[in-house]
Amino acid sequence: MDDAFSTKWVDVVLPHPPFKQLTYAVPQRFRNALKQGQRVLVPVGRRRMTAFVTAPVMKKPDLKNIRELDDLINAEPLLSDDLMHLTRWTSEYYLASWGEVIRTALPPGILQKDEIRIHKLNAKRVSGQQIGDLEQRILTALPEERPILLPHLERRIKQRSIRAALLRLEEEGRIRLEHVLAGDGGRPRTERWMTLKSDITQQDLDVLAKRAPRQAQALQKLANLGGDAPCSALDTTGDVIRRLEQKGRVETRLLAIDRDAYSHVDTVPSQPVTLTDEQTETLRRIDDCMAKGTFHAILLYGVTGSGKTQIYIEAIGRALAKGKSALVLIPEISLTPQAVQRYRSHFGSQVAVLHSRMSAGERADAWRRLHRGEARIALGARSAVFAPLNNVGLIVVDEEQDSSYKQTDPSPRYHARDLAVMRARHNQCVVILGSATPSLESFWNARQGKYILCHLSRRIDNVPMPEITLMAQPDPKETGASRIFSVELEHNIKVCLDRGEQTILLQNRRGFATFLRCSACGRVEECPNCDLTLTYHLPDKSLRCHTCGLHKTAPSACPECGGATLRYRGVGTQRVEEELRRLFPHIRCLRMDLDTTRRKRAHDDIITAFEQGDGDVLLGTQMVAKGHDFPGVQLVGVISADTGLLFPDFRSGERTFQLLTQAAGRAGRRQSQGKVVIQTRAFDHPVLQFAASHDYEGYYTWEANQRRELGYPPWGRLIAVRFRARNADLAGAAAEAFCKLIPKKRTFDVLGPAPAPVTRIKTMHRFQIIFRASKSNDPSGAHLRKQVAGALSRFPQAGRFRQVYVAVDVDPVEML
Ligand code: ADP
Ligand code: ZN
Numbered sequence: 052m053d054d055a056f057s058t059k060w061v062d063v064v065l066p067h068p069p070f071k072q073l074t075y076a077v078p079q080r081f082r083n084a085l086k087q088g089q090r091v092l093v094p095v096g097r098r099r100m101t102a103f104v105t106a107p108v109m110k111k112p113d114l115k116n117i118r119e120l121d122d123l124i125n126a127e128p129l130l131s132d133d134l135m136h137l138t139r140w141t142s143e144y145y146l147a148s149w150g151e152v153i154r155t156a157l158p159p160g161i162l163q164k165d166e167i168r169i170h171k172l173n174a175k176r177v178s179g180q181q182i183g184d185l186e187q188r189i190l191t192a193l194p195e196e197r198p199i200l201l202p203h204l205e206r207r208i209k210q211r212s213i214r215a216a217l218l219r220l221e222e223e224g225r226i227r228l229e230h231v232l233a234g235d236g237g238r239p240r241t242e243r244w245m246t247l248k249s250d251i252t253q254q255d256l257d258v259l260a261k262r263a264p265r266q267a268q269a270l271q272k273l274a275n276l277g278g279d280a281p282c283s284a285l286d287t288t289g290d291v292i293r294r295l296e297q298k299g300r301v302e303t304r305l306l307a308i309d310r311d312a313y314s315h316v317d318t319v320p321s322q323p324v325t326l327t328d329e330q331t332e333t334l335r336r337i338d339d340c341m342a343k344g345t346f347h348a349i350l351l352y353g354v355t356g357s358g359k360t361q362i363y364i365e366a367i368g369r370a371l372a373k374g375k376s377a378l379v380l381i382p383e384i385s386l387t388p389q390a391v392q393r394y395r396s397h398f399g400s401q402v403a404v405l406h407s408r409m410s411a412g413e414r415a416d417a418w419r420r421l422h423r424g425e426a427r428i429a430l431g432a433r434s435a436v437f438a439p440l441n442n443v444g445l446i447v448v449d450e451e452q453d454s455s456y457k458q459t460d461p462s463p464r465y466h467a468r469d470l471a472v473m474r475a476r477h478n479q480c481v482v483i484l485g486s487a488t489p490s491l492e493s494f495w496n497a498r499q500g501k502y503i504l505c506h507l508s509r510r511i512d513n514v515p516m517p518e519i520t521l522m523a524q525p526d527p528k529e530t531g532a533s534r535i536f537s538v539e540l541e542h543n544i545k546v547c548l549d550r551g552e553q554t555i556l557l558q559n560r561r562g563f564a565t566f567l568r569c570s571a572c573g574r575v576e577e578c579p580n581c582d583l584t585l586t587y588h589l590p591d592k593s594l595r596c597h598t599c600g601l602h603k604t605a606p607s608a609c610p611e612c613g614g615a616t617l618r619y620r621g622v623g624t625q626r627v628e629e630e631l632r633r634l635f636p637h638i639r640c641l642r643m644d645l646d647t648t649r650r651k652r653a654h655d656d657i658i659t660a661f662e663q664g665d666g667d668v669l670l671g672t673q674m675v676a677k678g679h680d681f682p683g684v685q686l687v688g689v690i691s692a693d694t695g696l697l698f699p700d701f702r703s704g705e706r707t708f709q710l711l712t713q714a715a716g717r718a719g720r721r722q723s724q725g726k727v728v729i730q731t732r733a734f735d736h737p738v739l740q741f742a743a744s745h746d747y748e749g750y751y752t753w754e755a756n757q758r759r760e761l762g763y764p765p766w767g768r769l770i771a772v773r774f775r776a777r778n779a780d781l782a783g784a785a786a787e788a789f790c791k792l793i794p795k796k797r798t799f800d801v802l803g804p805a806p807a808p809v810t811r812i813k814t815m816h817r818f819q820i821i822f823r824a825s826k827s828n829d830p831s832g833a834h835l836r837k838q839v840a841g842a843l844s845r846f847p848q849a850g851r852f853r854q855v856y857v858a859v860d861v862d863p864v865e866m867l
Pocket of ligand 2: 578579596598599
């Protein structure tokens with residue numbers, strides 16, 4: 052192989068703590084066998100660890116004690132050059148270690164320690180080539196009739212590090228290596244199949260039936276199934292199978308079967324659709340870009356229900372037709388059967404789904420199918436941006452504005468949309484970012500001419516956008532504690548119920564009451580670990596912290612003053628459900644929030660039930676607003692638009708606008724115009740006014756002006772550095788010390804250090820520094836990143852600050 056390294060030393064990176072890059076000497080036997088992205092075993096301290104080869108080292112490294120690389124794990128690289136490039140770029144941009152990024156890029160099942168089973172093959176096929184001493188000893192030690200596990204073989208020949216020798220023997224056809232992942236998760240699931248060895252006649256069967264009727268039955272069935280079938284299809288016992296095998300009538304073998312997390316999803320063949328004029332025009336422009344075979348970023352800005360998904364599907368079909376593969380990212384929460392089904396119905400088993408709610412085994416299987424090229428479309432959430440596709444021809448990021456694309460913790464704190472653009476640039480292909488409410492950053496890029504803007508301004512079949520009304524949210528002080536629905540909203544729900552239409556209700560807070568207050572002394576129950584109030588939950592009458600998970604029985608009287616009246620304040624989804632049932636005793640209400648969707652398929656089940664009409668109302672947190680396509684929904688109600696609006700975060704307005712537009716977009720998607728009622732106490736807030744008039748561009752202009760004044764994205768770039776410690780003074784001192792490492796002469800601003808808006812989480816006190824650079828001074832942000840990285844490398848991790856955790860967040864999305 053010409054791309055194999057011939058040097059005496061190589062660099063590797065560890066995908067486990069301590070996530071280091073290390074240099075090893077290459078033993079003679081691996082010379083010319085190592086490639087970038089290959090998985091190897093290396094000694095680290097007294098342990099052996101998996102590592103990935105990154106680069107050849109030309110000159111003798113200036114190190115005292117260079118240890119030798121132990122062994123190769125796979126003969127071919129596990130990570131392609133493309134993924135090595137992407138992961139390295141990610142580590143540099145987000146100031147994370149390369150090893151951490153590689154760990155994130157691989158599904159959990161893949162990095163588990165794997166077991167190797169060695170099968171000895173029939174030696175007759177082998178050429179008379181000379182083989183080495185070690186190889187000869189291995190061959191002698193191998194049992195003839197059954198495979199042996201690697202550690203057992205190593206014990207037999209009293210030598211370790213024999214994987215490379217095994218790979219050579221495999222290449223020569225003397226043995227076969229079978230990789231199985233240890234532990235439950237990633238082990239490929241297998242199924243035993245049975246084959247008829249020779250034809251059987253009716254006479255044979257009759258003879259057999261007299262002595263062994265069950266064997267005869269099984270044989271008959273096997274013959275009926277064409278002579279080759281899974282044993283499970285034969286309705287027989289293991290004993291019968293063994294007897295038949297002993298008699299030489301059949302042969303059995305194990306076949307790997309892919310665990311398919313979505314096998315329960317029906318794949319109805321898709322109906323051909325006639326594209327609308329706007330869709331046709333958009334697709335023509337995408338075609339033009341794809342034909343050029345170079346990098347193009349397209350922002351597909353299309354109102355909700357305008358047929359964006361149909362465009363992705365058409366474009367994917369074009370990429371496949373060119374022999375290329377496609378990557379489709381959708382937000383985690385939208386990974387419902389609906390979305391998967393739409394892609395599956397067009398592309399069948401070409402689609403491999405990757406997301407965090409699948410088991411380790413399911414993800415490992417999907418990953419392998421893509422790696423081997425058996426599936427050419429990767430469909431997944433955030434981390435699927437690292438899907439092992441070759442020859443990528445198209446990348447789609449649906450709902451590109453969604454904040455779930457940004458990983459906040461742990462490191463690497465990457466943004467999958469931005470990486471998707473990078474990956475497309477590196478692959479010289481087209482990336483489509485789709486949204487009804489593009490992020491300020493993406494729309495800004497389109498306005499700057501960096502992205503091509505395609506606009507779908509109308510819904511399919513020209514259904515008008517829903518009519519949005521802002522209503523006063525009932526004030527508990529005026530109306531008594533119980534009113535949650537305005538007269539208008541209650542009336543509209545009733546109308547929908549009477550007509551047999553469906554309603555979606557959004558309240559972006561779970562639990563029953565967001566806090567419990569003593570009416571005598573005003574005390575509010577707070578979390579002992581976090582600087583946050585506790586939420587009251589039914590049915591167990593508990594108080595819970597949504598950040599650290601604390602869970603305790605709610606007091607019946609105030610622990611401070613003994614007052615017996617505790618008031619439930621702040622409306623959660625459970626409270627809305629209770630009120631709804633009080634007003635409409637026969638209503639069929641499906642609630643969807645974190646509390647009702649912990650079970651693996653719960654989210655899918657609720658969506659499916661609602662889709663099939665088994666519910667009048669779908670009530671929940673932001674989960675109900677995202678991407679769904681329910682034809683029967685005529686009304687959307689927002690209980691309180693203000694829950695997120697007043698957060699001390701410069702993105703709270705943008706998030707609220709997006710959430711309201713998404714939610715409103717669920718109403719009246721087919722046939723007739725829908726209706727939306729938004730309850731608020733901040734009528735005049737520009738965000739609500741723009742949302743109510745479907746005016747994205749007006750909103751964009753207003754928000755962009757605010758941001759320009761503050762130098763915030765998209766006009767500037769931010770890096771947040773956070774410090775956490777059990778001791779508040781220590782965290783503050785660490786932040787001060789970090790600041791001193793930043794040169795006084797600089798072209799960017801330093802905001803802070805200051806306590807973070809939430810000063811304590813999980814008993815850790817938090818401080819932060821925000822670095823802000825303007826794009827006119829530092830267009831790529833490289834200068835700022837370099838300064839922060841420099842400070843980070845000089846920051847004393849030992850000594851006094853040993854107990855301080857430092858986290859760097861480049862382009863932070865979460866400011867709390
Ligand atoms: P978006 O992704 O923009 O919200 P969708 O792609 O979900 O919109 O389209 C909304 C609905 O319209 C879907 O049910 C889709 O199948 C249907 N649809 C899309 N394009 C067409 C078309 N050209 N003709 C008929 N129906 C279409
Ligand atoms: Zn807490």
